[in-house]
Amino acid sequence: MSAIPGIVAINTFREAVRDRVLYNLIVFALMMMGAAILVxxxxxxxxRLVIINLGLSAISIFGLVMAIFIGVxxxxxxxxxxxxYSLLAKPVRRWEFLVGKFGGLVxxxxxxxxxxxxxxxxxxxxxxxxxxxxxxxxxxxxxxxxLELALVTAFALFFSCFSSPMLSTxxxxxxxxxxxxSADIRGIGTVTRSPAMQMTARVISYLLPNFRNFNVISAxxxxxxxxxxxxxxxxxxxxxxxxxxxxxxxxxxxxxxxK
Amino acid sequence: xxxxxxxxxxxxxxxxxxxxxxxxxRSLDHLTLRVEDGEIFGFLGPNGAGKTTTLKVLMxxxxxxxxxxRVRGKSxxxxxxxxxxxYLPEQPYFYDYLTARELLEYYARLFGFGAADRRERVTRxxxxxxxxxxxxxxxRKFSKGMLQRVGIAQAILHDPxxxxxxxxxxxxxxxxxxxxxxxxHDLKRxxxxxxxxxxxxxxxxxxxxxxxxxxxxxxxxVGAPAEIVSMQVYAMEILFETQAGRVLxxxxxxxxxxxxxxxxxxxxxxxxxSILEELRGCGARILSVTPLRPTLEDYFFKLxxxxxxxxxxxxxxxx
Numbered sequence: 001m002s003a004i005p006g007i008v009a010i011n012t013f014r015e016a017v018r019d020r021v022l023y024n025l026i027v028f029a030l031m032m033m034g035a036a037i038l039v040x041x042x043x044x045x046x047x048r049l050v051i052i053n054l055g056l057s058a059i060s061i062f063g064l065v066m067a068i069f070i071g072v073x074x075x076x077x078x079x080x081x082x083x084x085y086s087l088l089a090k091p092v093r094r095w096e097f098l099v100g101k102f103g104g105l106v107x108x109x110x111x112x113x114x115x116x117x118x119x120x121x122x123x124x125x126x127x128x129x130x131x132x133x134x135x136x137x138x139x140x141x142x143x144x145x146x147l148e149l150a151l152v153t154a155f156a157l158f159f160s161c162f163s164s165p166m167l168s169t170x171x172x173x174x175x176x177x178x179x180x181x182s183a184d185i186r187g188i189g190t191v192t193r194s195p196a197m198q199m200t201a202r203v204i205s206y207l208l209p210n211f212r213n214f215n216v217i218s219a220x221x222x223x224x225x226x227x228x229x230x231x232x233x234x235x236x237x238x239x240x241x242x243x244x245x246x247x248x249x250x251x252x253x254x255x256x257x258x259k
Numbered sequence: 260x261x262x263x264x265x266x267x268x269x270x271x272x273x274x275x276x277x278x279x280x281x282x283x284x285r286s287l288d289h290l291t292l293r294v295e296d297g298e299i300f301g302f303l304g305p306n307g308a309g310k311t312t313t314l315k316v317l318m319x320x321x322x323x324x325x326x327x328x329r330v331r332g333k334s335x336x337x338x339x340x341x342x343x344x345x346y347l348p349e350q351p352y353f354y355d356y357l358t359a360r361e362l363l364e365y366y367a368r369l370f371g372f373g374a375a376d377r378r379e380r381v382t383r384x385x386x387x388x389x390x391x392x393x394x395x396x397x398x399r400k401f402s403k404g405m406l407q408r409v410g411i412a413q414a415i416l417h418d419p420x421x422x423x424x425x426x427x428x429x430x431x432x433x434x435x436x437x438x439x440x441x442x443x444h445d446l447k448r449x450x451x452x453x454x455x456x457x458x459x460x461x462x463x464x465x466x467x468x469x470x471x472x473x474x475x476x477x478x479x480x481v482g483a484p485a486e487i488v489s490m491q492v493y494a495m496e497i498l499f500e501t502q503a504g505r506v507l508x509x510x511x512x513x514x515x516x517x518x519x520x521x522x523x524x525x526x527x528x529x530x531x532x533s534i535l536e537e538l539r540g541c542g543a544r545i546l547s548v549t550p551l552r553p554t555l556e557d558y559f560f561k562l563x564x565x566x567x568x569x570x571x572x573x574x575x576x577x578x
């Protein structure tokens with residue numbers, strides 16, 4: 001097993017930290033503190049629900065913004081600034097570089113999410129003065145958000161292998177939105193009589209990543225039980241999808257002439 | 260016969276140009292070259308000659324349209340080849356959020372050196388390029404010359420056998436250039452091969468065992484600097500002084516140029532003795548007589564001028 005992706009990943013993480021990417025945590029912390037104080041004033045009995053909903057949604061949105069905007073620049077920046085020249089002259093295969101970049105951003109997102117989780121836990125404790133057994137589902141919801149972010153990062157990296165950051169951002173956002181509504185795309189097939197249309201809608205919906213499967217925020221905020229089967233299914237689905245997207249990205253990047 | 264350090268065979272690179280009607284522009288045209296082990300090899304050419312393109316192809320940064328290349332017997336597609344080479348890109352740029360020490364540490368990790376070895380190497384090579392005092396400064400605060408030094412350090416950090424340097428003197432002051440020349444000489448003494456591109460001809464004349472001249476993507480000549488420019492004398496230069504009040508004979512008065520209190524004249528070799536006689540006749544004092552040979556610079560400019568007047572077939576290759 002090559003150690004190079006790990007070395008590149010650690011350097012990518014260090015770049016993110018030194019570029020002050022984790023400063024978004026301050027905004028998150030302020031938001032959670034404000035929400036915790038406000039919720040205590042205005043809501044009766046639903047303060048936990050509001051805090052969990054708000055916290056998980058914020059973790060998801062902050063993570064998505066980071067995954068897309070940093071993800072599309074990961075490869076592009078190295079090409080544009082020509083830092084890749086010195087790196088590729090070393091015994092580094094292009095796929096190792098890509099996987100390392102992916103790993104570095106996922107590590108950054110994981111650390112960021114960990115701090116946000118601590119923030120959410122603090123806010124939750126502030127409003128209810130206790131943790132419940134059902135709060136474990138919050139951790140599962142956060143794990144699913146991380147899986148979702150890994151998939152989004154893989155797509156951002158994939159698009160950045162052949163297009164500009166602006167286009168890559170649009171493509172990744174497009175995939176995310178379409179993936180969130182993939183079940184509805186399949187539904188289009190049921191309202192048409194055309195077999196060709198039905199088939200096309202079905203193929204598209206299966207090809208798109210199903211991001212809705214990762215969203216259990218509502219269940220977590222209500223303390224509902226999340227079946228174990230969903231945990232391993234989502235894990236396997238995300239792992240397989242990420243692997244396929246990274247293989248496709250490597251195949252494109254492998255033959256690319258750098259500027 | 261030993262394996263050459265670098266073997267390039269028929270290397271060609273075409274780039275698509277234009278938006279609607281794409282054509283191919285040839286930036287490297289069937290380059291064939293062999294560099295022996297332990298040589299300092301200069302790769303000369305004006306801007307746009309194809310020097311950087313060649314180096315980028317050798318580093319697998321871009322891919323050739325046709326042709327092959329091997330370094331120490333290994334194909335350039337083989338990632339193991341990269342363990343044996345070092346590369347300094349033209350106008351290098353590195354991660355500006357890292358310090359010089361962190362950057363070299365990062366690169367040393369990629370070669371699998373252990374922690375103690377890494378620390379020792381990084382310190383040693385930072386000292387070697389004169390950056391020991393700036394080791395813990397972020398690269399964003401480095402000048403162009405300092406970045407060039409870091410670039411050289413990262414290229415030789417892992418003791419490669421073949422070192423490729425793209426314009427290594429660029430951006431350096433005279434002291435820096437001298438230091439880089441010394442490093443290149445040291446590398447040769449250690450038995451390594453240095454392949455460097457430059458358009459500073461004096462550096463090439465001073466350093467290289469052999470040079471290749473590339474103009475318009477085509478190889479124009481390869482050889483030792485002395486061989487390539489021929490040792491034939493094309494004129495004799497005479498420096499002389501005249502006595503106060505003495506006038507130069509008519510033919511010399513027209514051809515000699517006055518520099519301060521001295522005169523300089525270039526004469527054909529076969530007329531040397533008759534001119535010296537004339538000068539003696541008018542009481543002139545001969546300061547020096549020097550045979551003039553073409554320099555690498557003369558050769559280089561002649562080639563560039565010839566290439567400019569010749570048609571550019573590479574522009575006309577259509578897809």
